[in-house]
Amino acid sequence: MPVTSEPPEQLTLLRDTVRKSRTKEPAGITSSLPVARVAVDVSLPHLDRPFDYLVPDDLAEAAQPGARVKVRFAGKDLDGFVLERLAESDHDGKLSRIRKVVSPEQVLTPEIAELCRAVADRYAGVFPDVTRLAVPPRHAKVEGEPLRCDQPPPPPLSTSRSAWSPYPSGFLDAVERSESPRAIWTAVPGADWTLAFAQAAAVCAAAGRGALLLAPDARDLKLLGDACTAVLGDGGFVTLSADLGPTARYRAFLAALRGNARVVIGTRAAAFAPVANLGLVAMWDDGDDSYAEARAPYPHAREVLLLRAFKQNCAALLGGFARSAEAAAVIESGFAGELIADRRVIRAAAPEVHITGESDRELARDPAARAARLPHRAFEIAREGLLSGPVLVQNPRAGYLPSLVCQTCRAPSRCATCAGTLRLMGRTGPASCSICGRPAADHRCPECGDPRMRAAVVGARRTAEELGRAFPGIVVRTSGSEHMLDRVSDKPALIVATPGSEPVADGGYTAALLLDGWLMLARPDLRAPEEAVRRWLNAAALVRPAPAGGTVILVGDPSALPLQAIVRWSPEGWATREVEERRTARLAPAAKLAELTGPSAAVTDLIERLRPLLQPEAGLEVLGPVDIDDETVRAVVRTPRAAGTQLVRALKEAQAARTTKKNPGSVRIQVDPPSFG
The missing domain is CATH 3.40.50.300 (P-loop containing nucleotide triphosphate hydrolases)
Known part of the structure; x- marks a missing residue:
């Protein structure tokens, strides 16, 4: 029996029917505030603005300001936040639809969105980068947890002051x-x-x-x-x-x-x-x-x-x-x-503060007081303090012997593989590199050939070991990044801590020894004096008041102004002096600075684009560029504080111009860097 086939027109009609049955009709656009202004997660300066999208009717209730959504942008589905809902858009072209509401939770409130915009403008950044800092990543399971409304009400608030x-x-x-x-x-x-x-x-x-x-x-x-x-x-x-x-x-x-x-x-x-x-x-x-x-x-x-x-x-x-x-x-x-x-x-609350070698009488008794790491007077103060409570010893370097030099010529001892600083991790074992960790058992000084090494600086662990021998029978504890103590008792003990890790003592410390003041001030950072004063004041504030016998001794040069600020206990005077000196040197916060880091050609291109964007009265000054490594340079641009807003705006415009043209090389812009040197 012959097989007959369907007419071609009937087959076409059948295929069209199947295709239509499988295709879902798109939802209509909501009639109530049909436009959503969305901050799309794109970290390009020239695209740092919100974009308008249409709100489908089935997403209208969930797509509220602050909600996370998915939108189509440059051919990809990207995340974004709804910033606001509008009755109409000022965009003349065709608008795309919101693809999906990731979560109806309104995690980006209007106040925080405004703050993120202000922070982005303040630091020459883009809005999406700030929202990543402001809003943590979503966890759907946590959003589904019920509100803990069944908790008992908190007790009445204390009115004590x-x-x-x-x-x-x-x-x-x-x-x-x-x-x-x-x-x-x-x-x-x-x-x-x-x-x-x-x-x-x-x-x-x-x-x-x-x-x-x-x-x-x-x-x-x-x-x-x-x-x-x-x-x-x-x-x-x-x-x-x-x-x-x-x-x-x-x-x-x-x-x-x-x-x-x-x-x-x-x-x-x-x-x-x-x-x-x-x-x-x-x-x-x-x-x-x-x-x-x-x-x-x-x-x-x-x-x-x-x-x-x-x-x-x-x-x-x-x-x-x-x-x-x-x-x-x-x-x-x-x-x-x-x-x-x-x-x-x-004055009644502050401890008594001394600097080693500050008096002629002390120098006559101990001629090495200004040069010694632990002068005789420091031992005396520690011994007296241990009679009635704990004594704090602040050491600016962690580890055992974190930096070694040649015994003969004092040249820095460095790793033969990566040129990192050699160090000792304990009393036994060979020196090793602080960067690659390789042992240096056969090390010889490249300058004089001497295999012997000595300490350039002494770490907290070695200090604790030396103090343990000097004060037999006294408990010695260390506090640092590897093991940080929160609190210690009021019993006699020596607490050796690195700056910032000093534990609080019950009743306060009876004394504090602040060692190696020269090392705190010698950091290769223009903020080193300010940071040293902050670290010393924070440690000294843990000591009992002078009327209760609290004593602090600073090991350093008595003529150094940062040390004198601790003796006078005048943080406000020191800060005012710092501002005046920075105004003279045109440094932050008296001036507006921005650090530009990247490939040499890219940094140079950004600076050249920056110049015409600033008025002559802005007083733009360019420092550098200087080489950081074979591929990266760093430059600093600065203006007076009054022109700071103009500088930041110009930096962002220059960066946007580079990304628009897809110029090669990425430049990192850091406004008012926390450290510079």
Whole structure:
């Protein structure tokens, strides 16, 4: 029987029917605010602006401002945030649709979006780079967790202001009235700053507003958390830190976003925390380098908080035992006032501070007092202090013998493979390279051929070993990056710590030995004196007051001005002097600086594009470029502070022009770098 085939027209009709049945009709466009303005995740300067997209009817409810979405951009599906919904677009061309709402959770609030824009403009960066810092990556499982509304209500907030009794009451009174005071707080030596922060947050929360408190590192954050628990209760605050891990961090972020607590504490990762009805931002020890972000556009948490205070009209508090040059410049500008105790109160709370070799009598008794690493007087002070409590020994270098030199000619001992510095990790074993780790058992000095080496500087572990032999029977403990102590008891002990890792002692230290002052000041950084003063004041503030026998001895040159600032206990005077010297040298914060790093041709091209964008009165000055390695150079451009906004805007325009033309080479722009030298 012959096989008959279908007519061609019937086959075509059948295929069209199948194709139509498989194709889903696109949803219509919503009639209510059909345009969404979206910040697309594209880190190109010339595309740093929002783009308009149409909102499908089935996504209209979820695509609200702050929600994460997927959109089509340059032929790819990219992430983005909805910034706002509009009735119409000012774009003349055809608009694409939003492809998908990744999450209806409105994680980018309007206040934080405005802050991200301000930070991007302040640092010549792009909006998407800042939102990556502000909004942690999404975890769908955490978003699905129910709100913890079944928690018992927090206890009534404490109204105590005991930690603030040495200072004028005007700042907290203004916070209580929901006003927006701004202050640079210089704490009295020995002050419990964590309790002061917690009490200030309680005053703000009692007034019905939120508070954001920042600590420099995880150890200080734990101490702040303990104080907040005592004042605010377990449910009275949220801790937000990158150390929590991705899931816990996102959970804490959502808790702050959903208003589970009025108070948020954290490290620099919390600077953008979405605190509802923000009334106070506070930061402890703003000079700590941990507040400087290592990712583009490299914002400093201090500047983020000050921008929040301005944009959101809230109170701001920068506190510390020391005062940074930037904080002094903020006072000078009139943006903030000074919050400091009476001079008599400071003298009564400060320890007695001495510098080795500062008197003729001491030099007559110990002629090597100024040159010795541990002069006789330092041993005497340590011995006397150990009779009644712990003694702190600050050593600026970690390790055992972190740097070696030739025994004969004092030439630096370096690795034959990579030219890294040779070091000793302990009493036994050969020297090894600090970079590649290779042992150097057969090392000979390339200058004189001597195989013997000696220490250039002594690390904290070697110092602890030497002190253990000098004070037999006394417990010696070390605190550093590898093992950091949070707190020690009031029993006699020697605590050897690197700068920044000094534990708090119950009742305070009886004495402190601040070693190798020359090494702190010899760092190849123009900020070295400021950083040394900050480290010394932070350590000395842990010592008991002079009336209670507290003594600090600084091992260094008595004529050095940074050491004299510690003797007088005058952090505010030192900071003012720093600002004046930087104004003369045209350095930040008295001038606006930007560091440009990249291939030589790219840096040169960026500078040439920058010049015509600035007015002659801007006073542009270019320093460099200088070689960093075979492929990379660094240049610094600067203007007077008054022309700083113009400089940053021009830098971004020049960078955008390069990316538009797809010029080869990438240039990293860092505005107001935290260190320079």
